[in-house]
Amino acid sequence: MCFNLSSRKREVRRAKADEVLGGFVRKMSREPPVGFRDVLLKEGPEGFARAVRAHQGLLLMDTTFRDAHQSLLATRVRTHDLKRIAPFVAHNFNNLFSVENWGGATFDVAMRFLWECPWRRLQELRKLLPNVPFQMLLRGANAVGYTNYPDNVVFKFCEVAKENGMDIFRVFDSLNYLPNMLLGMEAAGTAGGVVEAAISYTGDVSDPMRQKYSLDYYLKLADELMKAGTHILGIKDMAGLLKPEASRQLIGALRDRFPEVPIHVHTHDTAGVGVAAMLACAEAGADVVDVAVDSMAGMTSQPSMGAIVACTKGTKLNTGISLEKVFDYSEYWEVTRGLYAPFDCTATMKSGNADVYENEIPGGQYTNLHFQAHSMGLGNKFKEVKKAYAEANKLLGDIIKVTPSSKIVGDLAQFMVQNSLTRAEVEERAEELSFPLSVVEFLQGHIGIPHGGFPEPFRAKVLKSLPRMEGRPGASLPPTDFQALEKQLQQAHGDDITSEDMMSAAMYPKVFQEFKEFDSNFGPVECLNTRLFLDGPKIAEEFEVELERGKTLHIKALALGDLTSAGQREVFFELNGQLRSVLVKDTQAMKEMHFHPKALKDVRGQVGAPMPGKVVELKVKQGQKVEKGQPLCVLSAMKMETVVNSPVSGTVAKIHVNSDSSLEGDDLILEISE
Incomplete structure (x- = not known):
């Protein structure tokens, strides 16, 4: 891959991260102290909820492992970098309510762009961070997908997630559509997880001119979620619209109506008022608020952990978290964030924005x-x-x-x-x-x-x-036949198919297929450090890759061959002293080689691509008669799919693309004779 940040800068930043982390590791004791997860394991979800409500002071959920980098770095942070800091969090932030580290967009991005298994991330972090509850984002009936799944898939997903170390399920629905939420809550509860039903917040309850989503709307929805048996009541302010006055009104009303239930508030700091809003929520009766460590906070991320810790120190809301440890934690992420500069929202967003x-x-x-x-x-x-x-x-x-x-x-x-x-x-x-x-x-x-x-x-x-x-x-969806799915996956990928693999395939069949093919061809690329993963090695560079304890590869990059007509280059390298070579696609060069006729806008029968993307499905054949408005093909770009419909009635005279063709805007798809 080729980005604007030089390899040298990445190497310097990686060395700095190693130095910072080394200092942390030397200070750590062998066993992490007792945390809130110990309460959960001993008391169960109901006892855990009671302990949270009875806790003196404000509790924090750290989103640095999930929503912070989803918001700032397009979800691109790798397990490699999360694992490096996880033991430090276990030893120094044991009094966190939870660490949010899974679900949401991280599930498919792990496979789609990072070539990692999302389940392996959960398993490995659980070993390194045993004492703090893990929290995930569950999209109700959509689980961790963008579509509907059979009910048994949602239930099985929650069961497998719980088995792999997930503790708290923040369940929401993108429309606050109660039937979808209730299914997700039941699935998480049946799996034995802590259910946090979260109401998605929009509008402004403090503005009498915004009546569609009024205070009464939120209170009635909360009534239904309480009847359904949620352990914790969440407010999910996903756009950072919750102003301080609205915070006082909404949380105050919820606390008056539900004095026994823990209230957990999530926001984003896009407009720059996140800290003020979360302090207002806490003063109005919220038990937990979401924060991100300082160097990963602000703007589209969550409010600053250090700011909340400092502002509550010496008050009844005292978090009990050491500000010095926050500084150390932030130092690691400040260095690590630099490795992901090409994905950083600061490329286009230099400050908070009230728009x-x-x-x-x-x-x-x-x-x-x-x-x-x-x-x-x-x-x-x-x-x-x-x-x-x-x-x-x-x-x-x-x-x-x-x-x-x-x-x-x-x-x-x-x-x-x-x-x-x-x-x-x-x-x-x-x-x-x-x-x-x-x-x-x-x-x-x-x-x-x-x-x-x-x-x-x-x-x-x-x-x-x-x-x-x-x-x-x-x-209305028929249940998934997991036995048939397992057989299908075994035929495609061998007998070593786990329940985790089946859930990945059930959620994202095409993405999982591509991930398994990549993994079969290239192996566990999560072993590479982030600079090597994003940039690749420099010619004559020597590096080591530890596949597992006691099994290390010594690699030296030697040379690149010429570009072939198929868009490939032969890469020469030494592997443990032996000369090797492999053919690799040069994706950048293939883009530059792209040539495709353009649709002429003044010719009615020529149908062009409305956007750059890949053809995922052709719905017509040459010689077929079509009606105006009839679907011709489906294009996909960055998870956005568009159906291209016929602008006229007629006969398909010529098709210029195939399934999997990569197109630019206005590239000619097909011609129709009227």
């Missing part, structure tokens, strides 16, 4: 949305994408925006910018436009029913004769 109160983009989506926009050729139009995001939200009826609903709004926003469409034009031309697949499926009811219902007549115009779903989407 979040207008666009309401979730912190965890912000950097991913920027990378998605860049991959679609909209990197220089990100300001327009943010404005279009607010307009897309209005088109969809002012919905709650968090994965996967936030992705739907983001897909529509980029579609609007890509095609230079205003909100009024989208509404007017809705019947003829080829909308992203996520938008179509949302309007069909694939992720549930939004508060206030679907927007009309926009929905009717987009769907036309397409079917609508009623009720909980996953309820």
Whole structure:
């Protein structure tokens, strides 16, 4: 891979991280002190919840291992770097409520971009951090995916996650759709986990002009979650919209209504008021708030751990956490964060930004949305994408925006910018436009029913004769046959298939397939340090890779061969003193070699790609008759899928692409003769 940060700078930063970490390790005792996980293991979920509520002072959840890097670094932090600091956290932050280290986008990104097994991450961190509860983000009936799964998949997923060391399941739904939440809560509870039902927050309860999501709306939803038996009540402020006054009103009202239940509040610091909001929540009665270590805090991440610790010191909210240890912890992440500079949101966002109160983009989506926009050729139009995001939200009826609903709004926003469409034009031309697949499926009811219902007549115009779903989407799905799935995976990948593998395949079949093929070809790349993983070795560089204790490879990079017509290069290297070579695809060179005819805009029958992406499905054949609006193919770019519909009625005269063809914007897909 080729990024803007030089290999030399990465090496210097890695050396600095080693030096910092070495100092920490020498100070640590052999066994970590008792933590809140010991309470959980002894007392169970109900006893744990009682202990949290009875605790004197404010408790903190550390998001550095998950949401902080999802928000700041596009979820790209590797297990390699998490493992290095985990023992330090075990020894010095035993009084944390929890460490959030799994779920959300980390599950598929681990396989899709880091070529890691997400389950292995959970297993290895559990060994290194045995005394602090682990917390994950569970998308209700969507588990850790972006779609619906059969009920037995969600239950099995929670069971396997609990077996691998997960403790607390923060269960939410992207639309606060209660049936989806209840399924996730039941699955987590049946697995023996601590259930934290989290209400996704949007709007502003302190603003009398914003009545769709009022205080009464949140209190009624909380009533239902309490009836369902949640152990902890969560507020998930995914975009950082919770202002101090709103914090006092919302948390104060919840504390008055539910005096015995622990309240846990999550926010993002996008506008720069996160610390103030979380202190207001704590003063109003919240038991736990989310923070990230200082060098991984702020902006689209969580509020600063050090700031909360310092502000509560000497008060009734005292966290009991050493500020000096926070400084040491932050020093490690300051150095490590530099290794991921190409993914850092500071490339485009230099400070907090109050425009979040207008666009309401979730912190965890912000950097991913920027990378998605860049991959679609909209990197220089990100300001327009943010404005279009607010307009897309209005088109969809002012919905709650968090994965996967936030992705739907983001897909529509980029579609609007890509095609230079205003909100009024989208509404007017809705019947003829080829909308992203996520938008179509949302309007069909694939992720549930939004508060206030679907927007009309926009929905009717987009769907036309397409079917609508009623009720909980996953309820109609047949259960997955795990025995058949296991046999299928054994045939494809050998007999060594685990229950963890089956869950990965059930959630992300194509991503898991590609991950297994990569792992079979290249082995456990998580053994490489981050500089080598991202940049690759320099010519004549010697390095070691420890596959396991006592098994180390000594490698020296020697030379690169010429580029072949297939876009490959022969790489020469020494492996334990033996000369070797391997053919490797030069993906950058292949992009530069790309040539494809463009669709002519003034020729009605020529259908061009509405965005850069890969053809994942062709729905027509040459010679086939098609009607105007009929689906022709599906394109995918950075998890955004778009159905390309026919602009005219006629016959498919020529197809210029195949499945898996990589296209740029306006590349010719096919020609239709009218």
